[in-house]
Structure formats: structure tokens, C-alpha cells
Amino acid sequence: MKFASVALFLALIAFAYARELQLAEPCDEDICKAPMCRCSSVNIPGGLAPRDTPQFVTLTFDDAVTVSNIATYRSLLYNRKNKNNCPIGTTFFVTHEYTDYTIVNELYNRGFEIALHSISHKADQEYWRDASYERLMREIGDQKHQVAHFANIPINSIHGLRSPFLQMSGNTTYQMMASADLTYDLSWPTIKYTNPGLWPYTLHYQSIQDCIIPPCPTASLPGTWIIPMISWSDLEGGPCSMVDTCYYNPGPDNEEGWFNLILKNFERHYLNNRAPFGFFIHEWYVRINPGLGRALTRFLDMINNLNDVFMVNANEVINWVQNPITVDQYAKRQCKSWTPSQCRQTACNGITGNHTEKIYYMRVCRNCPRVYPWLNNPLGE
Ligand SMILES: *[C@@H]1O[C@H](CO)[C@@H](O)[C@H](O)[C@H]1NC(C)=O
Ligand SMILES: *[C@@H]1O[C@H](CO)[C@@H](O)[C@H](O)[C@H]1NC(C)=O
Ligand SMILES: [Zn+2]
Numbered sequence: 001m002k003f004a005s006v007a008l009f010l011a012l013i014a015f016a017y018a019r020e021l022q023l024a025e026p027c028d029e030d031i032c033k034a035p036m037c038r039c040s041s042v043n044i045p046g047g048l049a050p051r052d053t054p055q056f057v058t059l060t061f062d063d064a065v066t067v068s069n070i071a072t073y074r075s076l077l078y079n080r081k082n083k084n085n086c087p088i089g090t091t092f093f094v095t096h097e098y099t100d101y102t103i104v105n106e107l108y109n110r111g112f113e114i115a116l117h118s119i120s121h122k123a124d125q126e127y128w129r130d131a132s133y134e135r136l137m138r139e140i141g142d143q144k145h146q147v148a149h150f151a152n153i154p155i156n157s158i159h160g161l162r163s164p165f166l167q168m169s170g171n172t173t174y175q176m177m178a179s180a181d182l183t184y185d186l187s188w189p190t191i192k193y194t195n196p197g198l199w200p201y202t203l204h205y206q207s208i209q210d211c212i213i214p215p216c217p218t219a220s221l222p223g224t225w226i227i228p229m230i231s232w233s234d235l236e237g238g239p240c241s242m243v244d245t246c247y248y249n250p251g252p253d254n255e256e257g258w259f260n261l262i263l264k265n266f267e268r269h270y271l272n273n274r275a276p277f278g279f280f281i282h283e284w285y286v287r288i289n290p291g292l293g294r295a296l297t298r299f300l301d302m303i304n305n306l307n308d309v310f311m312v313n314a315n316e317v318i319n320w321v322q323n324p325i326t327v328d329q330y331a332k333r334q335c336k337s338w339t340p341s342q343c344r345q346t347a348c349n350g351i352t353g354n355h356t357e358k359i360y361y362m363r364v365c366r367n368c369p370r371v372y373p374w375l376n377n378p379l380g381e
Helices: 002-019 070-077 101-109 125-129 133-150 171-179 255-270 283-288 290-303 314-322 327-332
Strands: 055-062 091-094 113-116 201-203 221-226 277-281 309-311 346-352 359-364
Touching: 055 255, 055 314, 070 101, 070 283, 070 290, 091 101, 101 113, 101 133, 101 359, 113 133, 113 314, 133 171, 171 221, 255 277, 255 290, 277 283, 283 290, 290 309
Parallel strands: 055 091, 055 277, 055 309, 091 113
Antiparallel strands: 201 221, 346 359
């Protein structure tokens, strides 16, 4: 009894202490070590030489997964393998509205990663910039349960976040991520550390990363990894963190131009410190730029034929950074495995929510929700 109350007391102190944020101190590589900690730096994990380092490529798609964009994903990604014969990875940052959860289930069953991008995706930068811990728990923390529920995928397969409009809310975003048990954030652009590129790191200590879309975290926030969005350079050298924001681009039908642009950006990583190469894009942008679509296919065909390049789910990059091994060892490893998950496909027609007048059509892997799921009622009960 006495022991229990002392333990409770200590737990309460630990809790209060954890809520009180401390300013992050400069990072000391002798203290901050893998697998739990890593200083922000351009050094290759494990002190590997570039030629011994696997070049990871993280292709990501944002927003709702629907019957219209799945066609692109199927033709671009399905049955594709890395040179070591393991299936490729791609990460989907899914938003709730209009998402077809039976398709989310399909993507998961193909070995792709399902990650979070908010329930509402509200088109208001300040809403995200000024978001409180509570708001982010409703938008992101609850979305984790929502996606796992409707797509019937394991909740512990969901690790990542991309904030809408890449707008984080300083320390608060990472406090929320720690509570929601999320592993990594892939929303923070860098234009300073592109050559050589910034490797993923944790927030135990001060980050050296440039703050492009403030507010950025300055507290010590253990738990979360940052995968920096290393900017591309467009045709005039302007930075773009998402491919669809490259302002000076080759134009919709120019396959050769797009291929060269992709290659040039890729080589900045591959021929240097091999920081993970991000290809961050929206499906609609590929669709309205057929030349880019063809160039992307060509690029993937090319890298899928290189011994030291691996297209992986973003969370696999974190696993490697936590436990770096040489490219030879990596190529020989067993492929990732996952347990396929059933989908009892159900079409829910004409369901209404109470956040809007809209009528929704929704497909899920379970019984239909009572109302259209939304903030504060993520399961639509
Ligand atoms: C983050 O936390 C630190 C340490 O408490 C504080 O100094 C800083 O102002 C906070 N940043 C924001 C944007 O709230
Ligand atoms: C909307 O639904 C939620 C959850 O059922 C409820 O708490 C809230 O009061 C409802 N709002 C309106 C305006 O009906
Ligand atoms: Zn988005």
C-alpha cells in the first residue's frame, strides 16, 4: 500500500516534469547515441563511408486515397522490386476526408506504409501554426485510431506524420507525437543542408536545422525522429521541398527534362553523403504532368536496378539509422514482412456528418459508422 502510493507519487512527479519543457542543449555525440538518440548532422550513421552506405529513396504521396488516384499507384508501384529482390516501399500520408479505406487496406497489404496527415486537413495555415496540444491530439492522435479502425490495419504499423501544408506548431507537434506514440515526422524542410544532406535525427538536443516554416521546436523533446525534407533545386536553382512546388520546371510533357531534373537532384545525394533521397509529391501533379509521370517510371526502373539503392517506406529509414549496417549486409537481409489484414468491404452511401451539410460516400473494412467520422468523433459513433 505504502509502496504503491510512493510509486504513484513518483509517477506524478515524473509526469509533471515531463510536461515542463526544457530548452534543448547543444548536442554531444558522446552522450546522444543510437538507437534512441542522434544529433542533427550530415555525418553518415555508424561512421560508414559513402560507398558502404545504402542510398534510400523515400517516395511519398499525400492526401486522400481514392478510387481515382489508386489507378496511378497501381500502375506505378505494384510488383516493383529493389535490386535485392525485396518489394519496394512507398509512404502514404493519408487525410481522412474522401478517403476510401478499402484502398488504404489494399496499399497496406502490398507492403506500403500508411501514415498520418490529419483528419480535417483544414485549409488555414494559422489553424495549424497555432494548434494546441489538444487540437493536434484530435486531428492526428485520433486519426491513428481512425485509420487503423476503418482500414482494419494494425495500429502499431502507423508511425509517421506529415503536417498539413508542412505547418508544424513548434514544440507542441512533438509533444503530441510522443503521446500518440508516433516515431517520425516528415514535414520539416531544409534548404541549408542539401549538399551534403541532413540525416534523420532526434530532438533530445538542439537541432541545427534551418527553420523554413516557423515555429520550429527548441525544447528537448525525446521520442520523435525528424526526417528532414531535403529540398530539391529546380531548373533555376530555386528550392522546392515538394516536387510539385518546383517553380521552374520542364513543363507537363517534357519527359527528358523531368528525368534530368530528377537525376540531378538524386545525384546530389547518391554521389555525396547518401542522405535519404526524398521524392515528395501529390498524385494529381503526376497526372497533370504526363512527362513527369513517364520520367518517374523511368527513374524508378533505373534505381530498382542499382545494387546500392533501396526504395523503402520512410519508417525503414529510421530503423536503419538506429542500427546502421553496410550496404552489402543490408542487401542480403531478409525482406520486410507484414501480416496481411482482411477487409470486409462495405460501402456506406449517403452518410452525413454534423460538421458540414455535405453528404458522403465512404468505403470501409467494417460496419458503416453512424455519422460521417470527424474531429471529436473519429469513429463516427
Ligand atoms: C518551446 O519550448 C522552449 C523551452 O520551454 C521555449 O523556450 C520555446 O519558446 C518553446 N517554443 C514555442 C514555439 O512554444
Ligand atoms: C456533433 O457530434 C458530436 C459527437 O456526436 C457531438 O458531441 C456534438 O455536440 C455534435 N454537434 C452538433 C452541432 O450537433
Ligand atoms: Zn496535404
